[in-house]
Amino acid sequence: MKQPVSLPRLINDIVDSPISPLVDKAQEADRKAIAYTCSFVPEPLLNVEGLFGVRVRAPGVSGTPMADTYLSNVICSTVRSILEFVLEGTFSSINGWVFTASCDHMRRLYDNLDYLEHPDFIHILDVPHKRSEAAVQWMREELSMLAEKLADKFNVVTDDAALSRAIDAHNEYLALMRDISDLRKRDHPPLTGAMFQALIAAASSSPTDLIIPHLRVFYETARNAPGIDDYRARLLMAGSHCDDPHYIRVIESTGALVVGDRTCTGSIPALAPIDDEGDPLTVLARRSLSNISCPRMMEEFDTRVEEIIAAAKEFRVDGVVLETMKFCDTWGVEASPMINALRKAKIPVLRLEREYSLGSEGQLQTRVQAFMESMGK
Amino acid sequence: MPKYFAGCDLGSTTGKAVILNASGKVVASALIRSKIDPIETGREVLEMAAGQVEGLDVRDISYLVGTGYGRNEVPFANENVSEITCHAVGAHYMDPGVRTIVDIGGQDVKAIALNDDGSVLEFAMNDKCAAGTGRFYEAVVRTFDVTLDQFSELSLKAKKVVPVTSQCTVFAESELVSLLYKRHPPADIAAGVQLSVAKRVFTLARRVGIRPKVTVTGGCSKNKGLVKALEKVLRVDIVNLGMDPQFMGALGAAVIALRKQGN
Numbered sequence: 001m002k003q004p005v006s007l008p009r010l011i012n013d014i015v016d017s018p019i020s021p022l023v024d025k026a027q028e029a030d031r032k033a034i035a036y037t038c039s040f041v042p043e044p045l046l047n048v049e050g051l052f053g054v055r056v057r058a059p060g061v062s063g064t065p066m067a068d069t070y071l072s073n074v075i076c077s078t079v080r081s082i083l084e085f086v087l088e089g090t091f092s093s094i095n096g097w098v099f100t101a102s103c104d105h106m107r108r109l110y111d112n113l114d115y116l117e118h119p120d121f122i123h124i125l126d127v128p129h130k131r132s133e134a135a136v137q138w139m140r141e142e143l144s145m146l147a148e149k150l151a152d153k154f155n156v157v158t159d160d161a162a163l164s165r166a167i168d169a170h171n172e173y174l175a176l177m178r179d180i181s182d183l184r185k186r187d188h189p190p191l192t193g194a195m196f197q198a199l200i201a202a203a204s205s206s207p208t209d210l211i212i213p214h215l216r217v218f219y220e221t222a223r224n225a226p227g228i229d230d231y232r233a234r235l236l237m238a239g240s241h242c243d244d245p246h247y248i249r250v251i252e253s254t255g256a257l258v259v260g261d262r263t264c265t266g267s268i269p270a271l272a273p274i275d276d277e278g279d280p281l282t283v284l285a286r287r288s289l290s291n292i293s294c295p296r297m298m299e300e301f302d303t304r305v306e307e308i309i310a311a312a313k314e315f316r317v318d319g320v321v322l323e324t325m326k327f328c329d330t331w332g333v334e335a336s337p338m339i340n341a342l343r344k345a346k347i348p349v350l351r352l353e354r355e356y357s358l359g360s361e362g363q364l365q366t367r368v369q370a371f372m373e374s375m376g377k
Numbered sequence: 378m379p380k381y382f383a384g385c386d387l388g389s390t391t392g393k394a395v396i397l398n399a400s401g402k403v404v405a406s407a408l409i410r411s412k413i414d415p416i417e418t419g420r421e422v423l424e425m426a427a428g429q430v431e432g433l434d435v436r437d438i439s440y441l442v443g444t445g446y447g448r449n450e451v452p453f454a455n456e457n458v459s460e461i462t463c464h465a466v467g468a469h470y471m472d473p474g475v476r477t478i479v480d481i482g483g484q485d486v487k488a489i490a491l492n493d494d495g496s497v498l499e500f501a502m503n504d505k506c507a508a509g510t511g512r513f514y515e516a517v518v519r520t521f522d523v524t525l526d527q528f529s530e531l532s533l534k535a536k537k538v539v540p541v542t543s544q545c546t547v548f549a550e551s552e553l554v555s556l557l558y559k560r561h562p563p564a565d566i567a568a569g570v571q572l573s574v575a576k577r578v579f580t581l582a583r584r585v586g587i588r589p590k591v592t593v594t595g596g597c598s599k600n601k602g603l604v605k606a607l608e609k610v611l612r613v614d615i616v617n618l619g620m621d622p623q624f625m626g627a628l629g630a631a632v633i634a635l636r637k638q639g640n
C-alpha cells in the first residue's frame with residue numbers, strides 16, 4: 001500500500017518507548033505524572049495545572065515471567081505486561097497511579113502494585129456497572145474524593161474553575177483528533193489505521209499540551225495529502241484494549257485499511273466533545289459512564305452493537321474486526337453474541353483473539369487475508 | 378503452445394505445486410520438503426511439476442497463484458491467495474458436496490466451513506502453539522522411534538486407548554516416555570495420541586460447525602489413525618477427495634489461476 005504521509009519521528013519514538021520523552025520534559029518543569037490504565041479515568045481531572053495524565057502501555061515487553069508469579073498466566077496479558085514493567089522498574093519515575101475497578105484483572109493489578117511497590121500515590125476509583133442518574137451521582141462522589149486526594153498530595157488546585165480549564169484544554173485535543181479521524185472517512189484516506197493508533201497511543205501517553213503541536217503539524221500535512229487508493233477493503237476495529245499500532249500494521253500489510261476504531265484505546269466515541277457547561281465533576285462522571293464502550297457495563301449490549309453498526313456505516317467499512325484480549329472475561333462473554341448480532345445486521349465479522357504483545361504475524365495475516373477473500377475482496 | 382495454470386503452496390514443512398490444463402485437468406503435481414529459503418523451495422517444486430509436462434517452462438505458465446505461509450515468496454506468481462480460501466476451492470473442486478474442511482498442516486490446524494458455492498463461510502485456526510500439527514507428530518514419532526506411517530498403523534492396532542493428557546508438543550514427549558516406561562502397550566498409547574489430536578480438532582471444528590460432507594486436508598490427512606480418531610470424535614464419515622489431500626491448497630490455487638483465465 002502506498003502511504004502518502006508518514007508520522008513525525010517523535011510520534012514513532014513515543015510509541016516504541018514505555019515512557020514518552022515528553023513525560024520527562026514535563027517532569028523537568030516540575031509537573032507530576034499520574035499514570036492510569038483505563039478509559040474510565042477522566043483525563044481532565046489528571047490534567048489540572050501541575051499534573052498530567054499518562055496512559056501506561058508496555059511496548060516491547062518480552063514475556064511476563066515475574067508478573068505471572070504474582071498474578072497468573074490466565075490473567076489478561078495487558079495487565080500482566082504492565083505489572084512486568086512495574087517490577088522491572090520501567091515506571092519508577094511515575095509520581096502517582098489512578099486505577100479503576102473496571103474489571104477484576106485491573107483490580108488485581110492495583111492490588112499487586114500497591115503491595116509490591118508501595119507507590120507514593122495510588123488510588124482506585126469504584127465505577128458503577130450502570131449508567132443511571134444514581135450511578136452518575138455515585139461516580140461524581142468517587143471523582144470528588146480523587147480530586148481532593150490529588151489536591152492534598154500534590155498541592156494542586158482541583159476546584160471547579162481548575163477543572164473547567166482542564167476540560168477546555170482537553171476539548172482542544174479532542175477536536176484535533178476528531179478532525180484527524182474524519183480524514184479516515186474519505187474514499188481515499190491519507191493515513192493508515194496504524195498511524196491513527198500511533199497518534200492516539202502517543203497522545204494519551206504524553207502530556208496533552210506538549211503533544212498537540214506535533215499532532216497539528218501532522219494534521220496539516222495529512223489533510224492536504226493525496227490519499228491511499230490501493231487498498232483492498234475498509235475495516236473497522238472493535239474490541240478490547242489495543243494500544244499497539246504494530247498490530248494494526250500487520251493487519252494492514254494484507255492490503256486492508258483500518259479506517260475506524262471502536263476499542264477502549266481507540267478513537268470513538270471517547271473523542272466526542274466534553275460538555276463545558278454545568279458542574280465539572282458531574283460532567284466528567286457522566287462522560288465516563290456514557291462515552292466508553294466497555295462490556296463491563298451491564299444492560300448496554302444493544303447500545304454497543306448499535307454503536308458499532310453506526311460506525312460501520314459512518315466509515316463505510318466492508319467488515320469489522322473484533323479483537324479481544326485472551327482471558328478477558330468481559331469480552332469473553334460479549335464476543336459471541338456480538339458477532340451474531342453484527343452478522344444479523346449483515347456485517348461481516350472476523351474475531352481475533354490476541355495477547356498483548358504481538359506474535360504469530362503470519363497467522364494474523366492469513367486470517368485477515370482469508371476474511372477479505374471471503375468478502376470477495 | 379496450450380495454456381497451463383498453476384498453484385504453488387509453500388507451507389512450513391513442504392512445498393507443493395499443481396498444474397492444470399485449460400480444461401481443468403490436473404496434468405502435473407510435485408511435492409518437496411521445504412528448504413530454508415522459500416523462494417528456492419518454490420522454484421524447485423514448480424520446476425519439478427513443469428518438468429512433467431512436455432515442453433513446459435515455469436515461465437510459460439499462463440497464470441500462477443501462490444498460497445501457504447510463503448505465499449508472498451512464490452517465484453513468478455501473478456498473485457497470492459490465503460491458504461484458507463485455497464483449501465476451500467481445492468476441496469470443493471474435487472467434491473462440491475464438501476461443507477467442512479479440517480486442514481492439519483505442519484504447524485497449523487484449521488477448520489473451514491464452506492458455502493454451497495465453495496466459498497469460505499467461517500474459519501477457525503489454532504494460535505501460535507504447534508500442538509496437534511505435523512510438528513507435534515514429528516516429536517511423537519521420535520519418541521516411538523518409528524516412521525509416521527508405522528506410527529499410524531500402530532495406533533490402528535490398539536485394543537484400548539491410553540489417555541494422553543498433554544497436548545503440548547514439549548510436554549507430550551515426556552508424558553509419552555513415562556507412559557512407555559509404565560509398560561502400556563505402545564499401540565494403545567499411540568491411539569491415545571491420535572485421540573488427543575482429534576479432540577483438539579473437535580474443539581476447533583465445533584467453532585465453525587460440523588456439517589457433512591467433512592474432509593481432511595493437509596499433510597496429516599495421510600495419517601490413517603488420526604483420520605479414524607477424527608471420525609470417532611466428530612461422529613461423521615470423512616470423505617476421500619480422490620486426490621492426495623496434501624495437494625488441496627496448491628490445487629485450489631491452480632483452480633483460482635484457471636478462473637482468472639479470461640482476465
Ligand code: SF4
Nearest residue numbers: 076103105240325328
Ligand atoms: S482487556 Fe478485559 S481483562 Fe483486560 S483490562 Fe480490559 S476488560 Fe480487563
